Amino acid sequence: MDAPDTPPPPPATPQSIIDILYRKDGDRALRPVHAVGIAVRGYFEPSSVAARYCRAAHFQPSPGRYPALVRFSNGSGCKDPHDNWSDVRGMATRFTLPETESGPKTYTDLIAMTLNEFFSKTPDDFQQFAWAARPAPYTRENPWRKLLDMLRLTLPLRNPYPGETISPDLGAIEFATTNDAAKVGVAEAAGIGAPVSYLRAAYHAVHTFIVTNSDGVQRPVRFSWQPVLGVRTLDPRAPYDPKPEQGNGDEYLQDELRHRLLTSIGKDHPRFTLMMTIGEAGDALDDPTRPWPPRRVRIMMGTLSIEEIVTDPDAECERLCFNPGLLTAGIAMSADKVLQFRVETYKLSGELRGAIPCPFSGASPDDIRP
């Protein structure tokens, strides 16, 4: 089913946005965005300073190791992987928190992507953006048009990949020409490229969260995952040139992950560090389109080690439902309206595609099947 022919009027609702996000090359049984993904298991170990900043259970030194489930994904809602196409990638992490005397084990999610900033400050703005950026026929721009774009300081279109007939890029770029808030995110997305590995990309949770420590001190923060293997991205203008054993390069990300985890058995596991940037007075605390200044205190909150691919990809990946609002004591939402809107949107999206109950559905922790 295609997006509606005219932009839906505000206010945006979870249903109206999901209707726009689904692409005709997607699949209603999959997610409307980040449709292709692979899940892995591992564990998170907090750094020695993490507890000073946040009282959340997984930042405490005891027991000191917390199981984690991670889903890596391609940003598009297309049901085919197209791993070598320039696109945003996602990393959704579910931490298992230990049982306590007062209650059973619980979970908390951290959802991140390779863009530093988002496209919109409010759900209504995002609805307009998503409608403008709905996939449209995509053809090669002639060299004169590219030159004209550059002279006008607008982004020239990259050439389509072999087999690429529709794309959100043209609509997104046109939207950003007249909407300042979308400019940073769209410019970043236009040149983002494809990572050589899901384990060689940095992922950002984008929104501001409020963390509280055991003394009750509150701080506005933004979280990012940094790969210990280093960031390495393909040039978005030069499609992946795979080795013969990697086929046509369309599906190398999952193959590479499987291969790397198999060959790391008995050695060091691939790791990410969790960085937490602390905001200061005047920083945009409710606006995910605006970067914070570079000189900010950054705390290394811990290390995530990736051990193995999940054994049941259907239950532990495809039918799983992450939610950016699944937080735990010590981490709270900021006043960011996009972050708040995502809670009900992900819940509805999970219901529509028959996912295992969202943590907000009232299901018991065991039903969530992390």
Ligand code: HEM
């Ligand atoms: C108004 C803003 C947004 C809307 C409406 C939206 C919508 C959605 C929807 C409907 C899904 C599928 C959920 C499911 O079926 O389980 C999804 C998945 C996802 N979104 Fe968003 N999103 C928004 C903003 C963001 C932002 C700011 C980020 C980055 C931090 C992000 C990263 C992701 C990732 C990584 C996934 C895949 C999660 C998984 O692996 O299950 N989204 N989004």
